[in-house]
Amino acid sequence: SQQGEEDPQALSIQEGENATMNCSYKTSINNLQWYRQNSGRGLVHLILIRSNEREKHSGRLRVTLDTSKKSSSLLITASRAADTASYFCATVPNSGGYQKVTFGTGTKLQVIP
């Protein structure tokens, strides 16, 4: 069953611009994670935000979490062509368990040089 829904489904921006992707989910969570998938490759973990956190930074990445709205956003600042990839949010429910991680359908980001 799908928990996270990303928005937009696809995003095309110029190099140097910021990219924002949103994730909405349905049930209470323990944490929310963002992953990147380059074409033909596996998912790579980017950042994890816990349910008691509101914002987290990692390099050019900024993640926010609003548990009252059951939503999260991923901001990539000063985008580069190498950021071209699909981005997925993944949620872990309150009951926990790595096997209960649920992935959204992803946002496909294209950064034009």
Add this chain to the structure above:
Amino acid sequence: NAGVTQTPKFQVLKTGQSMTLQCAQDMNHEYMSWYRQDPGMGLRLIHYSVGAGITDQGEVPNGYNVSRSTTEDFPLRLLSAAPSQTSVYFCASTWDRTGASPLHFGNGTRLTVT
């Protein structure tokens, strides 16, 4: 560090054939999973394992078998391939049972069943 290694990268099967997708990790992770990725559906859990000798079903287990004889290896067997099993398959592992740590993924096996 190799991380999670999946073989083969590509496979074409005829309906009714069987095959095994291989997955190996060198991080000494107890917890491993198999997912399939289909367009517009995200990743769906097929089977998972909490350690050598212990496996359980995920969301979409029908048509697949797994075993875990060692910590390192977690093969996925397709018993009698069907066109509906055309997909990209990912193996993942983690050291943390609770889900509070990242999953490490292999680069996938793209399977086509004709």
